[in-house]
Amino acid sequence: MKTPPKSFDEIFEKISPNLQLLEEVRKNRAKDILLWEILGITSLALIFLVFNLGLYFLGAIIILFILYCVGMVFEKLDVATKDLAPKFKKTVILALLDYFYDHVEYIPNQRMSIHLLNKSLLIRKFVYKHWGEDFITCRIGHTDVYFSEIETFHLNQQKSTFRGVFIAVMFNKQFSTKTVVINRKDSTLFRKAKLNLFGDMKKANYVKLESIEFNKNFLVIAEDQIEARFKLTPALMEMMLAYKKKLNTTVSFSFIENYLYITIQSDKNLFEPRLLKPLNDKKFIENNYLYLDLLTTVVKDLDLNTRIWL
Known part of the structure; x- marks a missing residue:
């Protein structure tokens, strides 16, 4: 991993010249939008006067x-x-990623593979179609991390089954059995039965762990209770709880083959510029930095570079 900067100020100072150029583009675009808004509002005020004077034909034209x-x-x-x-994505997001991590690849119009979404067992219903963007890969230590924004759909349903960020962390070693750690708010009564019924897991069973706080927040379903307990050590459970608290949203995990999968529910459209407020505002850029850093530090937070898996 690259040596992190001493402060956010250092990053902001580095990208500020490009941000200023970007802000000029935003101002010009905003002026065009504002002009048509003013014309529309002025016409709306005028229409009342026109109708009061009985000039209905002119009023229709104004409408x-x-x-x-x-x-x-x-x-x-x-x-x-x-x-x-x-x-904005090239100037800000890619610059932030490059500043921290190795082997960064950022493809704004690409999304996570539907195969990995279904393989993770974290989406409540089988994913038949999905939308997504901002696909990012990077290397943290010796671990490859992939993530993107995702919205998933089952069959022809209009309501999405998941919306947020999907993370896949790839290891060199494989897990012997599958373990799924589902956020309690996202769990259903028939989740275990469905995993058994459709053959997604072999003899899926609930696992009750020693941590009362962890059991309150997460529901663990595993093929092998012994291996599940080996993976979910007290230290790792504390890290997962801290990660969930830090994100302040619904988070779920699964350990399958040589991947750790993570879903983070979010209604935000991440990594996008704003049009009606300054883009070179330091607080706005820092908010992007903090959220991006939060997502990409999953390896550090869960100690994934040093843990020894089966």
Whole structure:
């Protein structure tokens, strides 16, 4: 792993010149959007006067113009997003990743493989289709980490079965059996039965661990209770609880073959620029840095470079 910076200030100072150029682009795009908003609002105020004077034909024309203004606002927003998003991701997100980690690859329009999503056993229903972006790979120590934003769907259902960040951590050694650690809020009565019924796990059983706090937060289902307890040591359980608390959302884990999978529920559209507020605002960039750092430090938080697996 690369030597981390002494402070966020050092990173911000490094990318500030590029941020200033990006902010100029944002300002120009924002002016276009604001112009059509002002025209629409002004026309809306004018329409009341026109109708009071009985000028209905003119009023109809103004209504059509207002609708045109609304359409232009959405069009300008779409154009601005398509223009700013790639530049922001290259200027900010990729720069942050490169500053910390080795072998970084960032593909904004790519998503995690549907095969890995189903293989993880963490999505409540089988994934038939999915949407995603911001696919990132990097190496932390000797461990390869992959993650992206994901939204999954079952068959033709309109409501997604999962939305958030999906992380896959690949090891050189394989786990002998499968272990799934599901957040209690995301568990269902028939989860174990379904894993057995569809052959996803062999003789899946609930595992009750020594940690009362861990059992309150997570439901453990495993093929082998002894190996599950070997993996989920008291130290690792504490790390998982701390990781969940740090993220302040629903988090689940699974240990399958040579992967640790993690799902983090989130409704945020991550790593995107904002259009109506300054992009070179230090606090805004720091929020991106903190969330990105939180995701990519999973290896450090769970001590995955030093643990010895079966």
